[in-house]
Amino acid sequence: MIDVTHAPPASCSAGTATAEVASGTIVRHERIAEGTWRLRVLAPNLAATTRPGQFAMVRLPGRFDPLLARPLAVYETALQADGGPPGPGEAAAARYADFIYAVHGKFTQALSRVAVGESVEFWGPLGNGFAPHPAGHLLLVAGGIGQTALLALGKERLGIARYGGPGVAAARADRVTLLWGCRTGSLFGDVEDFRDAGIDVHLATLDGSVGRKGTVVDLLDAFADGSAGPEASGERSVRIACCGPEGMMAAVSTWAARHGVPCEVSLETPMACGVGICFSCVAPVRDASGGWD
């Protein structure tokens, strides 16, 4: 008989389990565009620590259908139920987290029926978030619901909001522009959040109902040839931060490579766990031999 003896754990967690599956009351829940909802949840730990581009796994309490939680980007944080995020110099910690979601399938349909006063369960922040590269001009390039990963980044880089706790050294950008493409104009929600932050907003729709007719790549072309504005072209230290459907991100990366602009994408391979235990969320990365890793 082999008896597995239990030495007091040394280097392991030893009772220091700190990550939690939290439950948070919904204080705000409203439709902001066609099939698109915005949710504000009381989430002190998540709101105080999340960094731009990070996400949380969200689920409905007490039910296993849908079976798994779903990843949603933390769009914005807030100090109060009806306020905004802390400013760069402010010591107070955000207590609320905002999510914006497009109604898509089982989970998002069910979520859209949950009322203010009820709660959701979540854990996070998860993911790497955007790397702290300073830039002269940061281009946020969003496709579909991809803007959700980008607002906090833009605000942080412009120095008008702070994410991730006091003392987090945030990279700065002199200027931030949002290039956002959707299928049709009715899908744009809360664009004012970007404009109010001092971000230049350029929209495109496939059907031409709002903004330029075309895709974000057309917006990028306009940006490069100067037609997007007098000072838009010829800048040094332009960077792209991009989030959206895979095909769109591929097109933007290709564009960026062609123009020699550094580009960071936020990948959205379907996830099962969000915490790194299931090996679902890999993405093929081209290696030197032309294969993938």
Place this chain on the structure above:
Amino acid sequence: MSSTVSTPGQIRHSGHPDVPEIDLAVDLGRLRLPNPVMVASGTFGYGKEMAGFVPVERIGGVVPKTITPLPRKGNRPWRTVETSAGLLNSIGLDNDGVEAFVEKQLPWLAACGAPVVVSIAGANQDEFIALASRLDGVPGIAALELNISCPNVSHGVDFGTDPEACRSVVAGVRNATSLPILAKLTPNVTDIVSVARGAADGGADGVTLVNTCLGIVVDWRRRRPLLGNGLGGLSGPAIKPIALRCVHQVRQKLDIPIVGVGGIMTIDDIMEFLVTGASAVQIGTANFADPTAAARLLDALPVAVAEAGAASVRDVVGTLRLDGPQATCGEENKRGDETP
């Protein structure tokens, strides 16, 4: 947390007068576990990733992601897709190989104190034996689990479907190591009992029942399978009755200890497996749905065992009654007229 650990197993002292003291220890052949709540291979990373959510040292047995002799990239994405009450995956044994495991992952897990049951897979019997010899004597390993059932790699299923191949690989590993051995079997067979008998004859200390059920999900509009690999393995609540059936059939025919796995989400699920004949259970997909699941279920166990009128988990195992009018399942039903 270590105050809940004692010999022979964990005795749960809650401090509450209404929560009973229950002996949680279980034996799987030569392997004694402090409690029956293990976590399943491929659903708990290498433990470290979960340390924030779960006090890993309390878990009855941690089975890290299956390792192979050399690093494997795994399959193309997408690798998982949710189905009705289930999850279809085709991860494809993505791992960094045995050497990286021993060097980078095992030390942390071993220091935790939870029994570490290392899951290994080879492409052939020689690879299984080489892995077992490599791990023999490495400190911090409580047992080996032979993954002879992964649906996501070619050849993986063969050992798990052919009783003689199963017996032979288990016997080969048994010769190569002094560690206790669990053989993890696939439900994708006509006769699970004969494969389990092969494992028992080969000298396995226990059988882990079951790995995932082979499945496919297609997008009819694009006329394509959704997973990068096409086929995948189904897990989650959808497969629980299948897993339970495998446990039941093996328990009725063989004496070998069983680790039940498949679709466990709640404490009731655990009790069903124990009563049906599993000595221990593994939590799999539930770790994704709720990363605190293993701790939550372990906390709920003593009360459930007490409710079953038992003072130890061992007293609950295999207590399913087949003599009443409910005994209408398959060959155990001697009164055919009661079969629905």
